Amino acid sequence: MSANKLKIFLLFNFLIPASFFIFTIYFMPIEQVFQFDSSDEGIELIKTSLYSDGFAMYTQIWNDQPPLSTVILASWFRLFGKSIYSARLLTLTYSTILVWSFCQTLRIHLGKIPAIIGTLLLIISCNFLRLSVSVMIGLQSLAMVMLSIFTLSLYQQNFDKEKSKIFIIISGGLLGISLQIKLFTAFLVPLIIFELLQFNFKKRCQGQSKWSIFFDAILWLTAFSSVFIMIGVFCNSLTYEQLLKSHLDNNVKTAFPIGNSLTLVLSFLLQDFDYLLLAILAIIIIFQKKQWEKSFPIIWLVTGYIVLINHRPVWYHHYLLLSIPLTWLATHGLTLSFDFFQQRRWYSRFKPSNFKKVTVSGLAAGFVIFSIFVTPIKLGVIILENHKYIEQSQENIQFVNIMLKYKKSTKWVFTDCPIYAFYSGLRVPPEIAVLSNIRIESKSITPKQIISVFETYRPEQVLLCKSKIIRNYLNSYIDEHYLKTYENHLGTHYLLKETQDLSRS
Template sequence: MTRLKNFINQLIIILLFVGFVLTIRFQPISQTFEFDYDEGFNLIKTFLYSQGFSLYTQIWNDQPPLFTVLLSHWLNLFGYSIFAARLLILLFSALLIYCFYNLISSELGKIPALTATILLFTSWLYIRLSISVMIGLPSLSLAMLSIYLLHLYKQNHRRFYIILSGITFALSLQTKLFTIFLVPLIFFYIIDFNIKTIASRKISKKILINTALWLIPLGLIYILIGVFFQQFWNHDQLITTHLNQPQNLTLENFNNREYLSSMLSQDYDYIFLACIGIGAIFLKRYRNGIFPFAWLITAVLILLNHQPLWYHYYPLIAIPICWLAAYGVAFLYDSFFKKKLINTKQLIIPSLLVVILIGLVILTPPNPKGSVPRNMELMQLVLKYKDSTNWIFTDRPIYAFYARLRVPPEIAVMSYKRLNSGELTSQEILSVLQKYRPEQIVLSRWTYQLKSDNKFLAYINANYSKTYTNSIGSEEHYIWK
């Protein structure tokens, strides 16, 4: 009964978080046409998968399969609406917040945990990413759950938690592979950073067993999912597109240092608290604090070298920053409130740190990132010809999702990465047009690039009638003659 009561209480906390976000962000969740182009890609892949098309062999897909499959089942239950899809992401965010809070609370107490959780929740674009149909946050949520399950093992020494942690981390990798850098860090977390054990050259049997219990389920589940969805036979989609990105210094996303600095500038106050926390970790020898510190250093090094760099990678560093900030809050709290005899000299440094923190809060510039442009006139045209449409060709598949229309699965993802890497050529695009003969064409993102190919343009002019173009020619709508 006690376990059931605890489970219900924890479930209520997660639902309260979801309810809170729904209350403060109901209008954006329900009415924003598209937060990011990735929303359209994820939604149309899900729609096509639900229509019976297979990932990789039919639907071009440069990401692991799990999120698409999960979202498909979710929308089958709750309806194919943008609100339902965003609600699933919000539930993942609630799970991440829950694990994050409990990890910190068990070591540092409720005040540092609550403060760090609020910092994470209010970090740059976290709320927006909590309601955007994108795969980064679900992957991080599952990774945090994996770490939290290891933490539960350390509390009660039930190896079931280690096995479940390995399975959960496999699910994280099969959602988005960018959490793979945490694997070696989690190895150290499993052995609890026991430096003496390593130095003795006699790694205990217990450590070997625990590591195997985590790694074997991880590898097994990851491989089984990959084999089932034929993921490993299409490495060109999963790997080549991401690695073969030629430099484009005209975009801020290829200027890693400048773009990363721009992102970090939104949370200078949090970073300052994290620096205090890092000092407290080494000063007071908080062994568990080494994990978020190693996470932060590793993530920063990766983001400084990975190109292109996208804003939705920011939680990779926001999570450890806020985690480390909890140690800073604990240090300041102990300095001000936990000493029976207050020594004025001892309060000088903590007081100065608080003043600096307040100043950084004031100086941190707001830099919100709006949703991508929408064109309701285009949407109305798509709906107008919906009944006579079997296929729609579009470089912005969110229009197809709202209309519940199929796009040729080969071009479900017409992303910047795919075009920039040369994985999708003009000839291939023209071949798709000739194969499917879509009754509608909507150009809304890569219009100039697509029309720069003379063969593509000639085919459209010969077979389609233009029904709409905006004032600058960047958005167009065509129907089959």
């Protein structure tokens, strides 16, 4: 390997991912923030904690998500200790994989310089850094998607070489792993198959046999299905009732108004408006020049947008489904400006008199300059949000201290904010570990089921934070059996009357 190739290898495989990892640890308050998300972090942490203690998913732990993230996090805890800092470092590791594979994919499709710039654009895109350190499964699933797409790009780059089919098998397997982390990437399966068919159709015109067009797609689909089913069988996760019905049931659709979802999805593309301008320009040029081999991120962006418009509910972290292809296209649009910036005294061309003879390259350059100006604003917003999370964390700790005060006499805690139980090292009944917004708002968990949990486990402590529905279910029962010990704007803490008597004695 020549010295130049070695430098490029080290830059893309070590320096860029390592720099992102170190920068994020330094820039994001991973240790200081109590929780980055209102509920998902707590759900993932307490679910993993119960699984580590020997409770089985889907039979004992009610769980509406695939199992792989929980299994991996439990193993991570055994290696590095059970703490939120440790869990966030695992999420950051997934994010580093996503950044690395995204950068490598751009390098294959657009070149080295655009890959570096595009990676920076992804890192500072809306909520990316926050999601890179939040114990949530969406980014983890997309990291495997991006790795799958990168592997597929390697196949396309080396299709005529011996043993190149191994890349197809690996790519399919990685997509299977992605879906066993979170199912929201399922819409990408037909897109990747279409990409393979389109690529092979082009190669068939160059002499490949007729059946080879379909062989690669079948091989990819076989690898994907095999990995997905094997993990599902091993983890007992092939359950329609919890994994699918809990999200697709009509009660979920009626519980979350379509207007709210539409508003949020429409706002997604405005969050990185500078990227949208560059992406639109790239799309126009791709269609104009009929560069269909570059159409994959367009199809991903459009399909993802259609899926989200028709999905309920939509959360802020769903934006990752759009921000990755949007950044990809924005990077393509950015490359259109290179000719303009290579001209001597290019800055002198930004005059009102020149606007009538603006070129595509000049327009792209204008969008790039706009993006440069708004970048400090984006970073400033992230810094302000970090300060807000740190300030809120002081109030959260009050509840943890109260729960720790009664820990010795506590076996079970009932709470709709399970992150407090995780910090306190206490268990929640496995049936309500995943007391998610979807489960509560759709009323798929009934008052009878909740009261049954109380009668079975008799939790010594109760902490109610967010859900008026759960409070309404429990008002009379709690008044009869529990005493209020502390209340603020974040929630209310109760203690079982017998536990109160024991603590006094």
